[in-house]
Amino acid sequence: MDDCHRYRVEPGSRPRLADLDPAEHEGATGKREAKARIEATGRRLRELQYLLYAENRRSLLVCLQALDAGGKDGTIRHVLGYMNPQGCRVHAFRVPNEEEAARDFLWRVHRRTPRRGEVAIFNRSHYEDVLVARVHGLVPKAVWSRRYAAINEFERLLHENGTHILKFFLHISKEEQLRRFRKRLEDPGRQWKISEADYEERRYWDDYQLAYEDALHHCSTAHAPWYVIPADHKWYRNLAVSQILLQTLEGLQLQLPPPRVDLEAIRRRYHRELADKDGRED
Amino acid sequence: MDDCHRYRVEPGSRPRLADLDPAEHEGATGKREAKARIEATGRRLRELQYLLYAENRRSLLVCLQALDAGGKDGTIRHVLGYMNPQGCRVHAFRVPNEEEAARDFLWRVHRRTPRRGEVAIFNRSHYEDVLVARVHGLVPKAVWSRRYAAINEFERLLHENGTHILKFFLHISKEEQLRRFRKRLEDPGRQWKISEADYEERRYWDDYQLAYEDALHHCSTAHAPWYVIPADHKWYRNLAVSQILLQTLEGLQLQLPPPRVDLEAIRRRYHRELADKDGRED
Numbered sequence: 319m320d321d322c323h324r325y326r327v328e329p330g331s332r333p334r335l336a337d338l339d340p341a342e343h344e345g346a347t348g349k350r351e352a353k354a355r356i357e358a359t360g361r362r363l364r365e366l367q368y369l370l371y372a373e374n375r376r377s378l379l380v381c382l383q384a385l386d387a388g389g390k391d392g393t394i395r396h397v398l399g400y401m402n403p404q405g406c407r408v409h410a411f412r413v414p415n416e417e418e419a420a421r422d423f424l425w426r427v428h429r430r431t432p433r434r435g436e437v438a439i440f441n442r443s444h445y446e447d448v449l450v451a452r453v454h455g456l457v458p459k460a461v462w463s464r465r466y467a468a469i470n471e472f473e474r475l476l477h478e479n480g481t482h483i484l485k486f487f488l489h490i491s492k493e494e495q496l497r498r499f500r501k502r503l504e505d506p507g508r509q510w511k512i513s514e515a516d517y518e519e520r521r522y523w524d525d526y527q528l529a530y531e532d533a534l535h536h537c538s539t540a541h542a543p544w545y546v547i548p549a550d551h552k553w554y555r556n557l558a559v560s561q562i563l564l565q566t567l568e569g570l571q572l573q574l575p576p577p578r579v580d581l582e583a584i585r586r587r588y589h590r591e592l593a594d595k596d597g598r599e600d
Numbered sequence: 601m602d603d604c605h606r607y608r609v610e611p612g613s614r615p616r617l618a619d620l621d622p623a624e625h626e627g628a629t630g631k632r633e634a635k636a637r638i639e640a641t642g643r644r645l646r647e648l649q650y651l652l653y654a655e656n657r658r659s660l661l662v663c664l665q666a667l668d669a670g671g672k673d674g675t676i677r678h679v680l681g682y683m684n685p686q687g688c689r690v691h692a693f694r695v696p697n698e699e700e701a702a703r704d705f706l707w708r709v710h711r712r713t714p715r716r717g718e719v720a721i722f723n724r725s726h727y728e729d730v731l732v733a734r735v736h737g738l739v740p741k742a743v744w745s746r747r748y749a750a751i752n753e754f755e756r757l758l759h760e761n762g763t764h765i766l767k768f769f770l771h772i773s774k775e776e777q778l779r780r781f782r783k784r785l786e787d788p789g790r791q792w793k794i795s796e797a798d799y800e801e802r803r804y805w806d807d808y809q810l811a812y813e814d815a816l817h818h819c820s821t822a823h824a825p826w827y828v829i830p831a832d833h834k835w836y837r838n839l840a841v842s843q844i845l846l847q848t849l850e851g852l853q854l855q856l857p858p859p860r861v862d863l864e865a866i867r868r869r870y871h872r873e874l875a876d877k878d879g880r881e882d
Contacts (some may be wrong), residue, residue: 354707368789372792391686392686393709394685394686395684396611398685399684399685401677402676402677402681403680403681403683403690404673404690404692404721404723405690405722406685407685407689408685408686408687420773433750439685439686441686448816499870499871500871503863503867504693506856507650507856509859509863510654510856510857510858510859511654511858512859512860512861512863512865512866513860513861514861517870523708546845574789574791576792577791577794578792578793578794578795579796581785581794581796584634584785584794584799585785587799588781588799589781589782589785590780
């Protein structure tokens with residue numbers, strides 16, 4: 319787990335998802351210890367987020383993709399929930415609305431990119447336009463196949479403007495998905511959100527795997543890598559994502575900016591004067 | 601503290617800030633116990649936020665106002681940080697940019713209001729337009745004095761559309777502000793954000809108190825109450841805000857919506873069938 323970059327898809331390579339075990343939990347000693355480590359990592363992530371904000375030069379964009387019940391919401395809750403909400407925005411991209419559908423596929427995504435100092439989390443992303451759009455034939459192949467290059471150029475533009483991009487595919491098995499669907503069926507707190515479409519989509523499982531493989535192959539770049547996270551075990555998924563976030567942010571060597579004012583002059587000018595005036599300061 | 605609605609400004613009344621003790625910490629037994637209670641409240645707030653989201657009928661808008669160093673950021677970090685970032689947005693309103701200044705004062709605020717099921721937190725708000733705008737004469741009295749009515753109508757519109765509004769004025773003393781400024785001066789993690797303007801604004805302290813009193817007087821309504829929170833003690837401020845949030849959300853009697861599908865039919869149709877097909881299900 320300390321070498322969590324092993325889950326990174328090397329640029330140009332083509333992962334076979336069937337060969338990657340979604341139930342892997344290598345090197346981690348167990349759920350309880352993982353939780354403690356995620357908690358400690360979360361506190362450090364918050365400190366690093368503060369430095370990112372203070373530095374005000376760079377930003378972080380986290381894209382989460384998965385099949386239904388893959389754990390996008392849970393990852394946000396358990397890992398990204400450590401971030402200070404001031405300075406961290408989550409955007410869930412659903413079916414495009416009329417305003418969005420009337421533009422190119424990157425328009426709605428571009429306007430949600432993080433500003434300097436900010437963290438943005440995409441719950442689903444522009445990758446839906448080479449996944450669901452492809453699997454369901456929403457656009458012809460001539461259209462979706464050109465999108466990989468558009469995505470790479472777009473992500474390069476963001477990167478060159480100081481945005482660090484991490485893309486996570488939360489990889490679960492077909493059996494684990496069904497297990498989670500069944501749990502939802504028996505959980506009164508979540509029955510309200512069950513839809514038949516969840517089940518219908520399982521018919522396209524293999525098509526989705528292929529579409530993901532192509533997206534991972536074409537769009538894992540040095541400046542915007544994809545990670546395939548074994549996600550059958552929720553605690554391991556959270557641990558892996560938190561460690562990758564941690565190592566990425568530590569790697570930025572974020573620095574507090576220097577004071578903008580002469581602190582000594584401020585001390586002389588205001589604190590003594592005000593202390594005298596108020597008569598209450600020590 | 602259990603009757604935290606004592607900090608609510610009764611509609612029509614006119615609080616005198618000089619008579620309200622910013623260092624009050626009535627009924628709370630101390631910092632340590634307060635922290636434990638804030639933590640427990642935070643967990644419950646997260647559950648209630650989930651219900652708000654699931655119900656998808658109403659929303660919550662929290663406006664935070666204070667003089668500099670009054671604790672807006674700290675309140676967000678320590679109280680509102682318990683919210684799930686998916687479904688909770690923080691907007692910091694600074695000096696209006698050119699796009700914003702080219703419209704009426706409510707334009708930029710209106711587009712940030714929460715959607716159904718969402719929590720929005722305003723770090724500063726439309727109230728700046730009857731506070732800083734008044735104190736510094738950015739607009740003539742004829743303009744800012746008409747804004748109270750515009751604000752009340754705007755907030756009524758939101759309320760009638762299902763948005764519950766809580767407005768907190770974090771009330772600190774002039775001495776406490778200076779104490780916090782001094783701490784910042786000696787804190788390497790925060791020296792970068794010190795500006796001389798912070799100190800300059802202290803000259804207008806009394807003007808701000810008066811401007812706040814007028815805003816509290818004109819704009820504390822049954823549907824969008826103002827609360828004056830004693831904020832010299834950070835832990836007490838956090839406790840008070842968290843309890844008011846809790847009581848407000850509990851008062852909404854949020855309910856999970858019923859399932860949208862026939863759960864029994866789903867069980868019959870998919871789970872048995874898939875269990876057979878996959879041959880791995882119990």
